Amino acid sequence: MDSLGLYISIPFCRSKCSYCNFASGVYPVSALPGYINRLCEDLQGARMRAEEQQAVLPRRVDSIYLGGGTPSILPPELLQRLFAEIHRQFRVAPSAEITIECAPGQMEDAFLEGMLACGVNRVSFGVQSFINREGAVTGRLHNREIAIRDVARVLAAGVASVNVDLIAGLPYQTMESWKESLETLISTGANHASIYMLEVDEDSRLGRELMSSGGRYHAAAVPDDEAMADMYLAAIDFLQEQGIEQYEISNFARPGAESRHNLRYWQRQPYLGVGVDAHSMLIGKDARSIRLAIADDLSDYLEAPRDPVVVHLSEVEQMEEEWFLGLRLAKGVSLGALTRQYGGERVSAFRPLLSELLDEKLLEKYAGRLRLTSRGRLISNDVFARFIAETSEQPANTQLISVV
Ligand code: SF4
Structure with missing residues (x-):
């Protein structure tokens, strides 16, 4: 692989x-100028760090993704400094997909001009809901009108591709309000949608409240799991009717508008991540995958940067990833391609599990490939965990860093 995602x-x-x-x-x-300086230092040191790990770092970059956080609050001069450093360290392909995540209502004209000057050709908006009450109770700073206006602003400015994120399962959401959000998404002209189901875990305030009790974050008004699943399935049908096809568990696009950068993650193509909590996947000189993860604490990153956690994947771990990342894609996994890459014996080790998942109607065969059924997509994390359990008895050189 001779190109890199950043x-x-x-x-x-x-x-x-x-x-x-x-x-x-x-x-x-x-803290922003100091943070951008640190990012630039990391970009400058990337080649040396890759060399230390015996990893290949392609010079050609064909996708760049600024995520967060809210990159649209960056002053334009800092954005330009960052892009100047990227161009000093890498050769950005003229056709590169360059995405910036923006929050509606937090994108000034000067930022819009600055990002166009940096070559940005894709914007991803964290809208989450076009219903004012649902946005307000979760702390979003925009309303429906602002979100619609900002999508129109970037399209009018000539940005080729626009994604809108929506979350199914927000407090007070109903099937009716969900459909209204989906219809509004279509009316904005966005050519890509990311549809997430609310995640309940200890890392968010709403998640913690759902697991314990309390009324501060409106946990009692969160739709139940069944309603959330119905919303997700309704989104798949509705977007498909509108010509926006599901190509990954959470991602939908008009033909040709799939996120090339995010496809790298699921297709296990190399990418370099810099900044707080950024992850990388590089290919070693021995052709094995190497994962690197930077710590998630901003003050550590700025004041006492630690070396990233580095994991050289065993062949077994690589195969696990082929399954649980490849099955995220609507087209699924080709058994033939896996066999060619890893050998029949390695692939055969998974056959009993594949048979079980086919019997349970969580997987299906399609055009010589295996893919998740719609029920499998709803409980995909449980399905993926079974691929790791399958090989946990086999020798693995170290623990797996979480990916994407
Ligand atoms: S969801 Fe809200 S808090 Fe989280 S990164 Fe996006 S804008 Fe920031």
């Missing part, structure tokens, strides 16, 4: 949404 983490937000479990926070804006 992920840049900007973990700064203006407020913390109640459902958010990312390593983002409300940090002083005065």
Whole structure:
């Protein structure tokens, strides 16, 4: 693989949404210049660090993704400094997909101009809901009107591709309000949608409240699992009717508008991540995959940077990833391709599990491949865990770093 994806983490937000479990926070804006300096230093040192790990770091970059956090709060001059460093260290392909995550209502004209000057051609908006009450109770700072206006602004400015994120399962959401959000998404002209189901875990305030009790974050108004699953399935049908096809568990696009950067994650193509909580996947000179993870604490990153956690994957771990990342894609996994890459014996070790999953109607055969059924997609994390359990008896050189 002779090209690279670049992920840049900007973990700064203006407020913390109640459902958010990312390593983002409300940090002083005065920390931004120092943070961009650190990112530039990491970009400068990337080749040396790759060499230390015996990893190949392609010079050609064909996708860049600025995620967060809220990268659209960056002052344009800092954005330009960052892109200048990227161009110094790498050769960005003229056709590269360059995405920035933006929060509606937090994208000034100067930022919009600055990002266009940096070559940004894809914007991903964290809308989550077009219903004002649902946005307000989760701490979003925009309303429906602002979200619609900002999608229109970037399309009018000539940005080729726009994604809108929505979450199924927000407090007070109903099937009716969910359909209204989906219809509004279509009316904006966005050509890509990411549909997530609310995650309940200890890393968000709403998640903690759902697991314990309390009324501060409206946990009691969160739809139950069945209603959430119905919303997700309704989104698949509705978006398909509108010509926006599901190509991954959470991602939908008009033909040709699939996120090339995110496809790298699921297809196990190399990417370099820099910044707080950024992950990388590089290919070693011995052709084995290497995963690197940067710690998720901003002050550590700025003041006492630690070496990333590095894991050289065994062949067994690589195969596990082939399954649980490849099955995220609607087209699924080709047994033939896996056999060619890893050999028949390795692939055969999974046959009993594959038979079980086919019998349970969680997997299905399609055009010579295996893919999740719609029921399998609903409980995909449980399905993926079974691929890891399958090989846990086999020798593995170290623990798996979480991916994407
Ligand atoms: S959901 Fe997005 S905008 Fe809200 S706190 Fe998390 S990263 Fe920031």
